[in-house]
Amino acid sequence: MAPTPHDDGSQGVKEESMASQTATRPISSLLLIIAMQTEALPLVNKFQLTEDADSGFPKGVPWLRYQGNYKDLKINIVCPGKDTALGVDSVGTISASLVTYGSILALQPDLIINAGTAGGFKAKGASIGDVFVASDVAFHDRRIPIPVFDLYGVGLRQAFQTPNLLKELNLKVGKLSTGDSLDMSPQDEASISANDATIKDMEGAAIAYVADLLKVPAIFIKAVTDITDGDKPTAEEFLQNLAAVTAALDLAVTQIVDYINGKRLSEL
Structure with missing residues (x-):
């Protein structure tokens, strides 16, 4: 698209230049988005983060921010927090989208890690306690x-590629x-x-949508708590x-963060 009379095209050049600089300098700021506090707190302790009352988030939201420095990284762990009416973790795509958007604007991370638990399919080789890195994310509900709207609904996006890390x-x-x-209807199963x-969750594709919208690379680390195509109630x-699998998740995330430390995006 040609620049308008009031647009000399410099904004696009600036954005490309900033993206190039981000790819070639060591990663300095990590944003971990985690839906449940149970999943987040072991990592908060591992990285010796502290809860930040002055989070920079809109007044009234229940979002929680834990921040600190670990090795050469500035780490923020953000959770959607507890539902203000019912007191349970604010799981699901709406909370995930909002907290991702607010966190990117407030914290300007170099890289997002969405860490959490997930259901897994034994038919695809998943077992309880397995930790997966998502290659692609999409919606199933x-x-x-309608032509083209069907593709929009699925919302397929590729996660940031990390071949060296893998x-x-x-x-x-x-x-x-x-x-x-959390459960799976026949329509969901078909989708x-x-x-x-191989794995299903309640946040990943929503986070991927916002990350893509705001041009922040994102990776997705999911540990299997339940076998979705098994014979036990989900x-x-x-x-x-949950407790045992969260421990496996936290170990994997710690290894990933240690690997990321000191590296550029292009080296992952």
Whole structure:
């Protein structure tokens, strides 16, 4: 598109220059977005972060920000916090989208890590406690059967590619499918199958949408708490395995952060 009389095209040049500088300098600022405090607190302790009352977020939101320095990195862990009416973790795509948008504007991270638990499919090789890095993310519950709108509903996006990190840490890779329900309806199951997903969660694709919109690279680390195509009730299996699987998740995230330290985006 040609510049307007009031636009000499310099804004696009500036953005390209900033993106180039970000790719060639060591990563200095990490934003970890984690839906549940249970999943976040071990990492808060590991990285010796402190809760920041002056978070820079809009007044009244329940979002929590833990911040500090770890090695050469400035780390922020942000959780959507507790629902103000019901007191449970604010899981799901709406809270994830809002907290991602607000955090990017307030904190200007070099890289986003969405860490959390997920359901896994044994038919795709997932087992309880496995930790996956998502290669692609998509929605499975936004069904809009109109040409082009159907693709918008699925919202397929590629996660930031980290081939060196995957090789060094020997991590599993799989496609992630996101929806706002913990259980899986037959329609969801068909959509998840169409997405060729190994893991399913309630936040990833929403975070990917906002990260893509605001041009911040994002990676997705998911640990399997329940086997979605297994014979145990999902909610029961999730609660039974949450603590142990969170420990596996935190170990993997720590290894990833240690690997990222001192590296450029282009080296991941």
